Amino acid sequence: MTESAQQQQQQRIFERLSQAVVDMDETLAEKIATMIVHEGLDCTKAIETGLGEGMARVGKLYETGEYFIPDLLVCADALQKASDILKTGLYQYPLSKGRVVIGTIYGDTHDLGKNIVTLFMTSAGYEVLDLGKDVPARLFVDEAVKWNADIIAISTLMTTTMKNIKDVIDLLVTEKKREQFWVMLGGKPISYNFAAKIGADGYAQNAVQAVKFLDNTISKLRRY
């Protein structure tokens, strides 16, 4: 087979993987991932194009309302399983596109959205440290420093706790650590304007957007 024919075949396999994720077919996704590893295909590319593409399509379907939270969770399962298998085929293991410390800000106990974001980030190849819910500002900063994270991701569902997020940024500024981390926000009441106003670096409307934000940011960091 010529090189381009081989690449075409590889591309078709990645497309099937992407389709399996969109179809919420966990078993098929696992099967294709296993095959990719066995055949010695490019696993990094499989994660980036195969799973990445699938994730992007799921994101579009979610935004139009076609897919909903339970669908996201099933897709995330398929992503995770396939991603775990593909990671075993990497030369450098574990693969880490970057490190994220994530949590729901203190005062708020809602974490379903944050959990979905975590699943998507992990499947996309990021290392994620989930601090859980009702997380004090101090803990975000300390854990991010301790773990040498690239990104601090903060979530809230309630209007009443939005302003608590600013405490994390204030802490980073006072302790002269603001430049060490990118801070991104998410959650129903958050908007791009709010994120900008309190001095965060970005905002993502949903899990897929969050991964997109990471990809863009990390490429700017050029650390990996």
Next chain:
Amino acid sequence: MPEIIFINEQKTLFVAEGTTILNAARQLGIVLETPCNGIGTCGKCKIKIGSDYFLACQKSITENIVVITENKEQENRTLKIVSGGQSFSYQLKPFISKQFDGEKTVVYGGNAVLGTEPENTSELCYGVTVDIGTTTLVVAIIDLSSGKEIASESRLNPQSAYAQDVLSRIHFASNNEGLKLLQHVLIDALNEMIGAIADKVKISTKNIYEIVYSGNTAMLHLACGINPKPLGQYPYITQIHGGEHVTESTLNISPFGVIYLPPVISAFVGPDITSGILASQLYEQKETVLFIDIGTNGEMVLAKDGCLAATSTAAGPAFEGMNITCGMRAGNGAVERFRIADDGSIDVQVIGGIRATGICGSGLLDMTGELVRTRIIGKNGRFTSQKIIDHLQEKDGKKTFFVTDEVFLTQNDVRQIQLAKGAVRSGIESLLTKMNLMKNEVNRVEIAGSFGYHLNEKSLLNIGLLPVEFEGKVKFVGNTAQSGGTAFLLNKDFRTKMIQVASEIQKIELANNEDFEKLFVASLGF
């Protein structure tokens, strides 16, 4: 500085350049719907400048403008708010009593003398119940000598102008200035309502001696001028506990009139539910009864042999027609009933019998229920791709169900309803688990709340807000915050009783339940 004129309200304001129209409206106390809290996503704060429409929260003022809003007075008049609720028979034993001693009339509160009035006024003895909801206010004057309700009125809560949902309002009132403002507009509205209905039935507000405040915990913080901030943060603690009179002197009633606040159960289960428990006599039931107040918060109480457990779920504003593309309150023009006949034709009932302009909560549940029943919406909430019917068409590339050309239900709207019903359903499941009960062991389900009254059992079952095991057991009990409040007013013995009941209720905080997330996700499907 540019000038903004709200033509319908006849109000004018000079503002700094760049101020949004929403902010200007808020400064003037003009109500614009803002369920998304002004982030530009819900589209409900639409206003008109010239012949163009804008979102008030996104449109900055850069030059002199004239703004046309929807007329709220009109909405107040046509709005369907239920003021009456189920009650029970009890002895007339009000806290307030009056006695003429041959010279003057002495007014007693319990055994204590509250004050005296010249001449014999003993026949003129009134009380008021007030239900302070996040969205609506209901006020009723009760004759304490006969126990009869003599007049009532309801309207939208004017605090909505400043912050629409409970959390935004807690946020707004977290500082003293905001708190004072919200308390002030509420008290003004209550005084106006009490004054207006007293006038109508020709009684003097000076002969009103006691007011019972029902309502949710957050609204009562605001009514009492107490900072609600701790309600909006885990571990969600209430600053007021009720079961006592509160000091508040700005209501225009008798100079020695008092305000009674029923026991507060928790941060999100308020005196409106205590009143509901009283009105439904939940603590006396031999049967297993589930009591649910369906509104923005779905508060619920499960009672079995005098044992009570309560919880509250954040249903969000979808049931009030908010966060829904064509959603509206239950006023003229709202689709309130919806049915799909066997031949696939649709049957729509519109409030006021006019052309449909939107869909209200009951209409939404009816529509979703029927669409699920006829499988136009699948179990996963998605519009079907197989069935071709006239009403289901693509709009901007998304499947949309059209009632008329202008009134429709989008896929995202269905998602909002799923979130709301999923919250209530998972609350029900949590309560049942907590009390070790099977669904079929529930003998009766009582749906309270002014909104609940317009619903029908079939829709609630079709969308899975209630489990199928509840079929035939559902009873709509109306505004029990009001009828229970009246019971508090008319028989003082309930006050001690309910303090005990409220303290003994098992309070269940769903945030602490590890499995809640799974349960919630599982409850999203139809």
